[in-house]
Amino acid sequence: MTRRIVLDLDRCTGCRACSAACHVGHHDQTNLVPGIVGDVAILPVHCRHCEQPACAAACPSGALYRDGSGFVRRSELLCIGCHTCSIACPFGVIPDELKRHVAPKCDLCVDRVMAGGIPRCVATCTSGALSFVDLEVSAGAPEYVGGRIQSRAIVRRA
């Protein structure tokens, strides 16, 4: 089962609770930095946990790798803090600011997910915009596009 975080653009209010939950849950390391879309919206930009992760391909020390459950993970011990992953990531989800000398990297709250829970950002979402869905079930469903749920209603943000 491959589960991913998807964002419903119709519901996100830009409250940044997801980012704060990530910060608090990962001992002050903010792995989820909100993307500021021009001057109209603030939205969480999540790690996609790609099938062929560019960050892992670029990592010179082998700290980034795709584990058996399909999560792209980063070893704290191997990371040398060289910023190559944040340059390589096509989605810009790895902040280039180091914490404890390692690059912040979404781990999909592996401690909670392995225990049957959901990631902290999804659990804390104040508007119900974030959900943790099974990709296999949703594969045919057209609304999940690139980690987002496409707008069903017209919401004017500009």
Next chain:
Amino acid sequence: MSDAALSICPFCSLGCAWRLGRDAGSAYLGEPGLPTLDYAADAAPNRGSLCAKGNMSLELMTHPHRLETPLLRARGRVRPVGWGEALGSAVERIERIRARHGSRAIGLLLGPQLSNEEAAGAIRLARAIGTPHVDLCEPEDHAVTRGIELSGARPARIADVGEIAALNAMLVVGDLFSLAPCAARPVLDARYRDRRHTLAVLGPTRTRTAWFGRPALRCAPNAEVPALALMLALALESAGAAAPAWAADARRALSRWTLVELEARAGIGGERLAAVVQALRRGPASAVLLASEFGATARCDLGAGLAALLAEALGARFLAVLGGANSVGIRAALGGARLPGASGHTTPELLEAAVTGDVQALLVFGADPVAAFPGTIAAQAMRSAGFVLVTAALPGAAVEAAHVVLPAAVFGEKAGTVRGAFGAAAVLAPALAPPGQARPELAILEALAAALPERAGPGAPGAPEPAATAPGFFAELDLVLRSAGREEAAQEPGTHLLVAEASATNAAEGSLTGQLSWARYAYPEPLLGLSTAHARALGVRAGDRVRVRSNWGQAELRVRIDAGLPEGVVSAPHRDPAVRGLLRWRREPAVRSLDLRPDRVSLERLEQEAEVNPA
């Protein structure tokens, strides 16, 4: 994850639940057994949601700067002392002031995070001292609750979060999603359930709530009161025979104005407001939701009263979401309190009396008036008072000004009950012990009350609030409508209206939140919001510095581009110390409450620091 009792988020009146978990040791730097914050997906009203501030609830308890011992300031030096010495010194100074200046020279200020039991304890202490001066120290909540009381409105209240999700039409006044982000889920559930759902959002700027408005009712800056007055006039036009008791007064007051005049003051088309009034009239499935921090509004007390009256006139339900966790409970406790002597001062009056010397001792429980009040009045009051006692969990401006500091417990460390926006009492469960020698405020209040010999006469009749009837409210409304528009006419060219922002947008500004790690990371400094066109005209980009000058002071702030701001308006977080000196505040004599008003400022672009090339 844990069967621990639910804790309550201390940051707003929604009363969101969360659960104290124990670290299983699997997270990177976690240690097995350390307390962690866990989400209570099974609990109302938030179903696991927590806002950015709520996520830091646990950090309040485990903060490295928590005050752990009583502090005593003598001859300019602060030293840690034992409880006996601190309380003894406090009692002695209170006694001395009471003997020299009388009981009425002592005032009590209560923070919004005291429990109902602690509020009752504070009232007992006030009676032991013999002073009628006890009040809630939270300016917006204070103004809003007083406004609703004075209006005489008795709308049906929303008693449960589930009722919001079932609504068909609602009017949101103010930036609800910034003040109480966890209210977003039920509101959006309702909005997306039905294609014809009305979610009208009234406010001058495009806030994060107004994004979702259908329709977004954008009034002129500082014009919520005329807009709500116009809606009330429209609602009363076709009110049936079962009109509420105040309707005659309201009709009389509003009949002085034609709808066109009100429309001009509101800066928004009357037909758009009429459509919303029509949608809200559908009855019990409609509601008016009020966010206490109007932010950009002058006279939020009148606005709150009008919103409540509008709900009652339309038969819609009403919910006032306040910023303080237990502001509702504390105001209710104070309303029914039997205090000695004649009517006591409200918090703004107390602070003014401290500046003039009429009040000599300020006993501040769980509040930071310096951070809570805009302008410099609170700082002056704390400096002028002969004796200041502060109970606090974290250091701050109030602690620095205090003569005696007593370390207090926070939510999650004390027992008691609180009343949130929905009106039901929620039980606080102590999950952790307070650090060091810190004690719950109830123990402190009881120790002080026990040490002070009672001076109050037995059961002095309650201090009635000054004659507060509906005509007073409408007379005040009339004055505001008369002056509306005059300020805009008097504006100088080249100046801009500085409006205050709701607090959650800038989580680092509050006295507690400013010390939390994520807030400091995400909001390292206050930002001045400029519209895109305005920034271009001034030649600044996001992150550049500008100097802001008002009639009261000046500050240098970094710029944030906010496309939602109307022309001629800039915004800033009013609780930030740098911004506070720029703003004008006024005590409104009729409601005896504080009014923070938007003020005119001029901007000047500063020389920018040379950009450092990272390569």
